Amino acid sequence: MKDWSTLALGAILSLAAPAWAIQASEVGRLDWHLPLIGPPQLSSPVDPPLHRFHHTSTSAAPNASKKSLLLTYTVKNVLAALEPSTGDVVWRRRYPSNHPNARHLSCSASSVIVLSGASGSDLASLNGSTGAVEWSLSGAEGREGQALCWNDGSTTDILWLTKDGVRRIDGITGGVIWARNNGAESKGSLRLVQIDAERFGVLDISPQDEQPALSLQLIDARQGSLVGQPSSAKSHVQASNALTVKSRAVDGPTSTLVWVESGRLLSLKLGDKLDKPSRLAASTSASAQVAQVRDVGLSHLGIFVAHYEDGTAAVITSVGEDWSVDPRVPLCGLRRPPWGSSYRPPLVLLIPPSESLPRDGGAPANFPRLPQLGSFQIYSLAATEASPAGMLTGHTFPFDQDKFGSLITFAFEASPPNAYTVATRSYISTSSGVTQAWEGSHLVWHKEESLSTVDSPALYWDVAETVQHDSSSSLLADSSLPSRLRRHVNAISRIFDQGVQSKPTAPASNGRQLVFVASSAFRTIFALDLAQQGRIVWRACIDGRAGSWDPFQRLRMLDLDDGRPRVSITLIKDAETASVSLVELDALTGTILDVDSSTPAVSAAFSQVMDKQQHVSDKITLDVSGTSIAGVSRSQFGIKTSIWTAHLPEREQVLAVAIPRDGVVASTGRILGDRSTLLKYLNPNMIAVATFSPATRSSSVLLMNSESGALLHKIGPIADVDDESNLSLALQDNWLVLTYRVAGEAARASKVVSVELYTSGDDSLGMLGVNLERIQALTRTFVSTQALEIKSFTRTKLGITTYNALFANSLGQIVAVPRRFLDPRRTLHKPTKQDQEELLLPYEALLPADPRWTLSHRREVEGLNKIESFAGRLESESLVLASGLDLFGTRVSPSRSFDVLSPTFNKAQLVITITALSLGLAVTRSMVKGRQVHQKWYFL
């Protein structure tokens, strides 16, 4: 008997072994992090390239070895340096999203000069190998800033043009050497150009109807004094199609403006006098019209590329006073290199030229789908012994346009390892957000950068489960008693099927836990395996011909009879005729099975199938403007019908709106310490709207019914909020969490407001006495020093496990705060016995920063935008997927792993003990029986 109780006690204790935080040894097994930088941004052809190889060195010695880094600027406003051989991120800097165009240039090997800010108004120098800021300056906003490297023999300085004038900046210290005001305000586009060794110019290209069209301020670079101001009247230069190229005249380098005017290539030498523009001679021989001039990063060497209307291109180089136009592709015939035999950067042309493609990142509609090959033609200007004039070489590489989209950006570097070959390294990106690096014709790495732009709600599918558990499993549809009983019986039988798992499930072929994410901007769908560190199982690129992609269209699972589940998405083919197309992909392989284009009648039938619900026609979405919210029905796929509009009181504005996700709720009430019940207010149509009133400088939260726009309840006003306070909201079931940065300059704290909503009916009357319209809101406010921002809550399979609130903090970490700490019923007094029974903590205003709550550990998850949670395989588990720029995934157990045996549980010992005890029982039973009979016979 004693043995049994000891054993039982031991088993209970081992079950309750805490699995609170991930140990250091478990990091990287449960969680994974994919650092991303975003798809490369397209740049204007006349600006210096945004993607280039930079050779950085830590020492200033001329013969120091230089490490090659790939510098790239992306649509996510990230300037990143990648290791060219592996694609690893060496460093990256994220610029605010309201600073869309950062440009970068290299004036020396050790640093990178970055021009950022809303209009190039910030100038900074970054260490080339670490990305650390060496110095930074801020200028006046309002005009596109310009920067130019100025090499003065011994020193390399930066000339910086902003709205308030030109400054010469010391390249090493960032000190201002001189500053000069611009004088008269100009409407045109300003450029900084080097005129000769001592002077530079501020070139003003005015809009077409202005006179004069071109004017130049000649400025002495040493003192910053104005030395001349020539102008030219007659020209039709467009700033978007004009390039300044350094040409190599006999008496030193000069700058020339090259532009395209009605299909002709014109040039104008910039100097003391602006002459009449001359036509570049070679362009007359070509029958085709010039479409565009392009800076390939060699304009300081007098080289640029002209693209013709027929899709061909030519390399144009400065040869003395003249211009040499090499014949169009294929390139050949460079007469002589205009410089010595030292290393020169080469030049690459991509065929097909990317200029024929749309620039907005959309998929090309009419691009020919011919051979699945891409090719580089490399025009190396590096003179070698065998080819002093440089050489033309090239590579062909496999490139599937259907799969990856079309090529949109590129960067390259090359060097001649011997006299006859050129070793090249190229970096390309495509319209579907793929980036690849090639060494010659060998693929070095491949990255899916469109994962940084996922915007559709993720769809989760556990392959091992026959039933899908995604967000569409309805909150209230299956809450009737029979279905609940069935669910519980199913859950119990599943326990017997699977047994108690002592280890995380090993990834097997059917052990996949797929999550499907989509990027509408890059028209790609990914399946990531959460059980295998977020490995990309497949990617699919949806062709632009299928229709336009609405970010509000979510991915759905189609569970058809043939046993092959499909992922589908509806695209809008034509909004006017309300025709849609339904794209279906195999959920396991990602192959596109079907693209159905259909008329409205058919599409309605499709959506009936897709929804498996009866109410397709009147689903509501929300239109949020600054001061009003409208409920809009989009029944006809794109054609909107406004159902209700709620206008805020005068001058109030909407700061944030939260829409809950459907999910299973285990209990409809909350049981208090005195065994009374608070009934949860559960309304799947409730939305939370945070508003801000500038007059009172306060904020309030409106709970609204999305079906009718009716106001259900109002929480607030909250006094210390302002419109810059980064307010965010999240709502799940009856729990609302609001975070904001406290107003006021001195305050660095953020506040977390936790609200639980209950129906305020009379407990004793039971459900019949409950008035659903009356909401009782319990609220507690906490202060956090971590700048927490609420993102979402954890989800579990049956909703029994308590939720954690998932926050992002200012350090790029994901913080999961247990509900107990955010409980609005935390006591203000010493906890009574009943409070203790309810496990209530005494209230403390400061929310502790417990390191065990940080899910991302030491990892910095950049650009965190969205955190989603899915029910794991066990009730105690919840899967978390964070996206934004980086992807981060982990598995959490908000109430500890109560349904998993601890890894140290000794099963063998249990089996041996039970066997030994059973044997002992069997043996002793017969012995005792014999003894009893013996006693009865001989001892009365």
Add this chain to the structure above:
Amino acid sequence: SRSPSNNLQSSAKQDATALIKPANLDSLRQQKAWELALAPAKNVPMQAFMMYMTGGGVQIFSVMSVWFLLKQALSGLVRSFPLSFFPFPFADPLASPSLRALHHDLRHPLFLPARSLTQQKLVFAACQLALLAVGLWKCNSMGLLPTHQSDWLAFQERVTVRSVLEEGIRGRTWGRGGWV
């Protein structure tokens, strides 16, 4: 195949009953019945004190003691009620073969009618009920009785509200940067 001691016992009993006077026997029966009826009454305050001292927590020992208390009270009511007073009723000579064998004279004092034991039985039952009440009070203080709404929460039917929001915006938030 009974053991030989049975014969010895019955001969001893014969001698004992011969000495008993009918009047004495009846009062003795009443007295013994009262003793038996009031025996659990002493138990009630002791059990109540014990239950009070073990506290309101649900622990293995308090649960076990409550279980034994309830079991005792219920078995006292159900099983022990007829058995407790078995030695005292009018002995039916026809019911017992051993008595019939020994005494053919039905006028023997053992078979004379006696006073009823109803009062004792009622007191006994009341004591058992008091013990049961102590047990239930203890259960209630431990929260083991499903007497609250919270105990029946899982069986409550919920008011069904049709979800009207489009799935594409479910779980999303709108903020400074638009929809997330």
